[in-house]
Amino acid sequence: MLYDNIFLSSIPCPEAKERRSIVNLKANYPWLLHKLNNWYEELLPKGDPDLASRLRSMNSEGFTSAFWELVIFKYLRQVGHSVLYGYEAEGKKPDLYWPERDLIGDVISVSDSNYGEREEIFLHELEKHINNLPLPFNVFITSFHFSGTSYHGHNILDWFKSLAGISSDGIKDEVYEYDDGESRIECIVLPRGEGPIVKAVGMFELDAEQMKKLVKRRIQEKVDKYKGLLVVFACSGLGFWNLKEDTLKFALYGDLQFVLTKDLKLKKVVKVNEDRVTNGIFNNRWHRGQPANTRLLAVIYVDRVVSDEKLFLRLIVYHNPFAHPSLSYDFFGGCAQFVVRNEKGDNIEMKMISEDLVVLNLS
Numbered sequence: 001m002l003y004d005n006i007f008l009s010s011i012p013c014p015e016a017k018e019r020r021s022i023v024n025l026k027a028n029y030p031w032l033l034h035k036l037n038n039w040y041e042e043l044l045p046k047g048d049p050d051l052a053s054r055l056r057s058m059n060s061e062g063f064t065s066a067f068w069e070l071v072i073f074k075y076l077r078q079v080g081h082s083v084l085y086g087y088e089a090e091g092k093k094p095d096l097y098w099p100e101r102d103l104i105g106d107v108i109s110v111s112d113s114n115y116g117e118r119e120e121i122f123l124h125e126l127e128k129h130i131n132n133l134p135l136p137f138n139v140f141i142t143s144f145h146f147s148g149t150s151y152h153g154h155n156i157l158d159w160f161k162s163l164a165g166i167s168s169d170g171i172k173d174e175v176y177e178y179d180d181g182e183s184r185i186e187c188i189v190l191p192r193g194e195g196p197i198v199k200a201v202g203m204f205e206l207d208a209e210q211m212k213k214l215v216k217r218r219i220q221e222k223v224d225k226y227k228g229l230l231v232v233f234a235c236s237g238l239g240f241w242n243l244k245e246d247t248l249k250f251a252l253y254g255d256l257q258f259v260l261t262k263d264l265k266l267k268k269v270v271k272v273n274e275d276r277v278t279n280g281i282f283n284n285r286w287h288r289g290q291p292a293n294t295r296l297l298a299v300i301y302v303d304r305v306v307s308d309e310k311l312f313l314r315l316i317v318y319h320n321p322f323a324h325p326s327l328s329y330d331f332f333g334g335c336a337q338f339v340v341r342n343e344k345g346d347n348i349e350m351k352m353i354s355e356d357l358v359v360l361n362l363s
Helices: 005-010 021-028 030-043 049-055 060-078 117-131 153-165 208-225 245-253
Strands: 096-098 103-109 137-146 175-179 183-191 198-201 229-235 256-263 268-276 296-307 310-319 336-344 347-353 359-362
Touching: 021 030, 021 060, 021 137, 021 198, 030 049, 030 060, 049 060, 060 096, 060 103, 060 229, 060 296, 060 310, 060 359, 103 208, 117 137, 117 153, 117 198, 153 175, 153 183, 208 229, 208 245, 208 296, 245 296, 245 310
Parallel strands: 103 229, 137 198, 229 296, 310 336
Antiparallel strands: 096 103, 137 183, 175 183, 256 268, 296 310, 310 359, 336 347
């Protein structure tokens, strides 16, 4: 058994600045650990020592990657994929492998505790003030980010005070968000207990530029690791390190830029075109006229939604327009997909299909 009663009882209560994913899950979503236990036994009846070790790890980076590997494997099997976990391919052990297609799948998640020293100083000060407020609930700060050199502490405290009117019926794991453009805080309101108001704190949230660079590096590492065809699942964090859809899109297709056409006689801009900078994983500066990373068929954005002791997934499949061969659109049928819809000469038109995101319930 992955999580027996002895192991579960050994998981400590969260500290004031709790970073350990498994500790936060036990404190806030204990039912999810039971689901992981059931899925592990269902999908891997012979066990997998490495995966089991990471799923029991207090190290957030190891646990988060293992969490998503198991969850995505569960999702793929549930929707009918003939996919294997931990199967040796190319002399390596990718997370996922489709033998009939000779296709490798690997999972990346963003979890790195080396960021955010300045942000943590700000949050530590803010935490002391929150603990002195007369609030009728406890707070689990799941993610935070301060983009300026200082933060508007009084505004944030006023926002917390404004939540004081939440009824006891409203305290049901609902996420509340403060965002003033420079400071951003997400928190879960919990029933009031003894001790300080702030019961746990997740990691700070990377800004878009930091996140984009980190995600690009992680994806490129996967491309460099394998020689065959590949898909990568880019996963959000467990209550923090939330990878945004637009951030991933910029990482893959390049940053947006505006090309201005100026009439020299009139001395004014007469035309504005939107374009992409060739600094993405898919859309990049080509070598000898050929795009790089053509073996990377697609990158799949994965986020989780938790409600009523159920885990749902949101997925968007971003296809590589330069991949050869291309991935068929029905391979991840039912998901929102950004695909090549028209190709004439040098022009490639991409379009989102199935835009209404299907939220998949993992039972």
